[in-house]
Amino acid sequence: MGGYRVLDALKDRTRLGECLDAAGNLTPEGEERLAAALTHFQALGAAAGVPDVQVYATSALREAPNGEAVAARIRERTGIYPVIISGEREGQLTYLGAAHSVDFGPDNLLLDLGGGSLELARGGPEQAQDVLSVPLGAIRMTRAHLHHDPPTKAEVRAVQDAVRAALAPHAARFRVQPGTHVVLSSGTAEAAAALIAAQGDSVPGSVNGLSLTTADLGALLERTRSLSAARRTRLPGLERRADTVVAGLAVLHAALETLGATRATVSEGALREGMLIEELGRHAAYAAGLSARQRSVLGAAERFGANLAHARHVTALARDLLTRLEEAGEASAPEARSLLTAAAGLHEVGQIVAQSSHHKHGAYLIRHAGLRGFSPREIELVAQLARYHRKSGPKLSHPEYAALSTPDRTLVARLAAVLRVADGLDRSHAGQVRLLALTRSPSGWTLALSGANPLDLAGARDKADLWAREFGPLTLKAEQPGEEAMLGA
Template sequence: MTSDALRVAAVDLGTNSFHMVIIEECREKGIVEIDRVKDMICIGRGSISTKMLDEKAMQSGIVALRNFLVLASQHGVAREHVIAFATSAIREAKNQDEFIRRVKDETGLKVKVISGKEEAEFIYYGVRNAVKLGSSCDLIFDIGGGSVEFVIADSHGVKLLESRKIGVARMFERFVLNDPISEHEIKLLEQFFAAELVSAAEKAVELGVKRGIASSGTAENIARMIRSLQGVESDVSLNNSIFTRREFNRLYRMVLPLRSSERRRMTGLDEKRVDLIVPGLILFDTIFRTFGLEEIVLSDSALREGMVLHYLQQHYDAGQNSDAPDIRRESVYELGFRCNWNRDHSEHVAMLCLQFFDQLIALHGLEQRYRELLEYAALLHNIGTFVSISSHHKHSQYIIMNGDLRGFSPSEKEIIGHVARYHRKSPPSEKHVQYSQLKQRDRNAVDVLSGILRIANGLERGHRQNIRELRLACNPDMITIGLRSHHEPDIEIWAAELLKSWLEAVLHRTIVFEPLHDA
C-alpha cells in the first residue's frame, strides 16, 4: 500500500447475510477492491413476524463480525476506517439495541442502523459507480431479505427513493407454506407485490423509465442460472451484463414448479437461496410486467460500495462528486494507472485515433458508440507491458477483459480488448476463436478500429508526441494523410508505412502520408 492510499472496510448487516468489502483509494488509481467476504447469517430468521432477533443468529452474527474485523486488520485497514450499517431485520427488531450493544462490547465495532431511504440512497451511490446512467431515467432496485429498495434516477440525480417491506425472506416466511409453491400462494405474492409497487410504477410512467438495473444476490443468482441454461460460463463478473424478459421467463417457468430438493441441484443457485429464490423470481416477474421492462442490467455494486463512496466523500473529499461521475472514463484511467501506463503516449495515440475516426466517418460509417470504444482501446493498448513486453498486445486484451472496468457491458469490453489486441503483430483473423465469436457488426467495427489504432500507434512510434494534427483526403482509390508535426516526421511515417496494410485492406484504399508545413 502506497503512502497516499487509504483502505476502508464497509460491513453490511443484512437480513439474510452479512457482507464486507475492503477497498483502497488513492488519487490516481481510484477505488480498487482488495477483498470481499459474505456469511449467510440469516439474522432475520423468524424475526420478521416476532420482531425479535434470534439468540443463536445474534451469536453467529457476532462471530462473523469478529472474523471480518480480523480480515480487515490483516489487509491493513485501521479500526477507525471500518464502517458498519444494519438494515431491515435489525432496524425493525425490538431487541436491536441489545444486539448493537453486544456487538460493540464483544468486537468494538460501532454499528449504525440506517433507515430504508438511507439504504436506497447508498444503493444509488453504489450502482451509479458501476453502471453508467444516461439522460433518461432508470429504475434501480435492490432485493434484500427484509426490504426492497427502489430508486429512479438519471445522470443528473435521484427522482425517487423508496424502501418497501417486501424482501424475499419476509415474503417467504409470510406466504410460502408449500413445496413446491402453490398457485394460490403465487397469486397472493403477485397481488401483494403489485400493491407495493404502485407509487414507484406511477413515477416510472411519469418519467418514461425504460430500463431496469438490479443489484443484490437474488439478481446475481437469477443471472447465473440463466447463463447456466444457455451453457455459458457463470464464474465471471456479471456487472453490466443483461438478461431479457424472454430469458427470464424461460427460467421462471422452469423453476417455479420444482421442489426445493430439485432446485438445490441447479447450477448457479446459491445453496442458501434455494427457498428464497422462489419469492425472488415472482418479484422479478412482477417488476418486469408492472414497469413494462424488456431487459434488466446487473450492477455488482450496491449498498456496501455506496457506503464506502459516501464515507470517502464526507471525510476525505474523495470518491463521489455531487454529479454522476463519468465512470467509464474514470475506470479506464484507473486501470491505466494500476498498470503503470505511459499516459502521455497513450493519450496522444487516442487523440490521433479520434481524428482518424471523425475524418473517415463517411467511409467507415460506424456508429458513434464505437468512437468512444476506440478512444478507450487506444488509451489502454499498451497496458500489457505491465506483464511483459513480449506479446504485450495479448496481455493488454486479457487485462482489459478481466480488469473490472466499470460501466461497460461484457460485449463492449470485448470490443475494446480486441481493438487493443490487434494494434500490432497479426491483424484480426477468423482463426482467432474469441474474434470469430463476436457479432458480425462488432467484427466489422474491430476491423476498422484496429486498423486506425495500428496507424495511430505507428505515428507515435518515437513516443515524442510529434504529430499534432491529421488532415485526411479521400478519393475512390486513395486516402491521403497529411501530417502536421513539430519536427520532421520521418520516423513516424516509416513506422506507419509498416502498419497501414490492414486498414488499406479493410477500406479498399491505398494510404499515403504527406508532411504538411505551415505557411
C-alpha cells in the same frame, strides 16, 4: 475522486430475516450469527491493517423492536457498532454503488432486493432523487407465502399479488418511461442473470452489466418454482439461496411488470460499493479543502494509522459547534479554529500505542510528530487539546496544563469542551450526526441534531461535563422523538 482496489472480499450471509420471533425481535440465534460475521470481518480487516470497520444494518435490525439493543450488545462483544440505517438511506447508497458499476443515463430506475425489503430508487447519473423502501424481501415473502416444496402456482401468485398491491400507490412515481434505464441489484438478480446466460452447467464469472428481459425472468421463475428445494440447490449459483430464490424472482418479476419494464441490467455494485464510494468522495473533498498546515496534520494522522473517517467527521462537528458558539456570542481567539481542527484530526493517534490511555499517548506523539506550519506553542496547545478529548478534563494538578499561561489554559479548556462533545457525537463512528441548531436560554444550551443513534447520544452525554463547566448545561434534542437527554451538571 480517487479509485480503489479490492484487496480481499468476504461474504457471510447471516440471513437475519430467518431469526425473528413472533413479535419481530431478533432472536439469540440471529444475534450469534451477526456477532460471528462481524468477528470474521474484523479479523480480515486487522490482517490488512485496517483501523476501523464500518457496518450498516438494514431491514432485519431496522424493523426489530430490539434492534438498537442488539446493536449495543454487538458493540460490547465485538467492538463494532452496526449502524441501523433507514430504507431510504439504504436505497441512496445502493444507487450510488450501482451507478459506479454499470453505465447510468439521465433517467435510471434501480430495484434492489434484500431479505427483508425491496428498495426502488430513481435518479440521474450519480444520485437518486426519489427512494422507496417496501417490506417485500425474499426471506420475508418466502415465510409469508411459500409453504410447500415445491411452491404451488397459487402461492407464487400470492407473492406477486402482494407486490402489485404494495407498489400500486407508487407506480406513477417509478413507472418506466421511454429512455429509462432499469437496473437490478441483488443476489437473486445476479443468480438469475447467471442462469439465463449459462451455457450448459457453467455460469459466467461476472454478470455485471448483463441484460435480461422480464419475459426471461418469468420463464426462470416458473422453472425454479417447479423444482424442489433440493433440486434447485443443484442449479449453478443457487447453492445457498435455493430456499428463497422463488420468492425473490417472483418479487422482481411482478415489480418489473407493475412498473412497465421489459428489460433490465444487472449490477454487482450495491450497498457495500456505495458506502465505499461515498467515503472516498468525502475524504477527497475534505483533503482538497485543507491548508498546508492541515495537510501536515492529515499526513501525521495517516502515518499513525488514525481512523480518518472518524477524525474527519469529528473535525466537521467540532468546527460547526465552535461556529455556533461564536454566533451565540461566545468569543474565541483568532487561532481557535485552526487549533481545534488540528486536534480533532489527531485526537485518536495514540491508539497506535495502546487503547488504554491513548489520549496521553496521543499528546506525546503530537509533540514529536514534526507538524509543519505550527509554532512550538501551537503544537503544545494541540497536544493538550487531544489529551483532554477523553477521561478527566484539564486540571491545575496536571503539570503541562499548569505550565500554560492563563489565557492559554482558558483556550484549552473551552476548545477541549467542544472537542469532547463532537467526539461523543460520533461514538458509533457512523459519521451520520448533523447539527441543526445551537441555542442558549437562561437554563443552558440546547443542541438540535439529526442522524444521532443511541450510542452517539450516550457518547455526548458522557463527555459533556467540561462543556457544562465552561459554558453551562447542554441539552441534546434529537430529530427523532424520544431521543432527548440532559447533559452535564
